[in-house]
Amino acid sequence: MAPRPRPRPALGVSRGVIAGLIGGLALLAGALYLARPGPTAAPLPGGAHQNAPGGGYRGSLVSPARAAPATVLTDDRGRRVDLAGYRGRAVLVTFLYTHCPDVCPLIASHLRAAQARLGARAAEVALVAISVDPRGDTRRTVADFLRGHALTGRMEYLLGSAAELGRVWAAWSVGSERDAGRPELVAHSALVYGVSATGRLETVYPASSSPDDIAHDVPLLARR
Numbered sequence: 437m438a439p440r441p442r443p444r445p446a447l448g449v450s451r452g453v454i455a456g457l458i459g460g461l462a463l464l465a466g467a468l469y470l471a472r473p474g475p476t477a478a479p480l481p482g483g484a485h486q487n488a489p490g491g492g493y494r495g496s497l498v499s500p501a502r503a504a505p506a507t508v509l510t511d512d513r514g515r516r517v518d519l520a521g522y523r524g525r526a527v528l529v530t531f532l533y534t535h536c537p538d539v540c541p542l543i544a545s546h547l548r549a550a551q552a553r554l555g556a557r558a559a560e561v562a563l564v565a566i567s568v569d570p571r572g573d574t575r576r577t578v579a580d581f582l583r584g585h586a587l588t589g590r591m592e593y594l595l596g597s598a599a600e601l602g603r604v605w606a607a608w609s610v611g612s613e614r615d616a617g618r619p620e621l622v623a624h625s626a627l628v629y630g631v632s633a634t635g636r637l638e639t640v641y642p643a644s645s646s647p648d649d650i651a652h653d654v655p656l657l658a659r660r
Contacts, residue, residue: 494649495639505607509594512578526657533569549647
């Protein structure tokens with residue numbers, strides 16, 4: 437019997453391309469996991485969980501509600517920013533990096549759109565981004581990122597050393613891991629956290645949340 441021919445990749449697709457596609461699907465699955473709502477989503481500070489919307493909010497409720505983690509870092513202009521300094525206003529906190537190709541620009545765009553929808557009530561909310569890339573995020577790249585997303589003067593983007601940021605990530609239960617194959621990329625938790633005027637972590641939003649839903653919740657956060 438003649439030996440059977442060895443199978444070849446269909447349509448001339450190499451094993452390397454197939455492996456790349458599989459790797460891309462894995463990264464996409466990971467991003468969707470981090471962004472999805474519900475009790476099985478990314479962990480929250482202090483072991484809290486995401487529950488269904490309630491209390492008039494459209495965002496997922498943090499249960500139990502708790503004080504937002506203490507956070508003091510430096511912005512792109514070298515000023516020290518203390519999250520507690522925003523008492524009396526709602527605060528939307530998120531974790532980004534300036535070289536992010538997908539989810540960070542999406543979050544920035546949604547926060548800017550939510551702020552615009554608030555009109556005169558935009559003064560009731562502060563937008564705060566915290567770096568997940570101490571190596572790649574610099575004052576210059578942050579300034580460029582904010583300008584590119586029409587957020588200059590509208591969002592505080594906080595920086596720090598690896599040790600400083602690591603403590604903040606741990607307090608917020610935020611994951612941040614550099615891609616070994618593509619070191620310019622960082623896998624990280626893709627959420628927006630709603631902090632009330634009294635400094636309590638009340639709500640959480642996945643990256644795909646509607647700006648309308650976020651804008652709807654700001655006045656409620658500002659009154660609580």
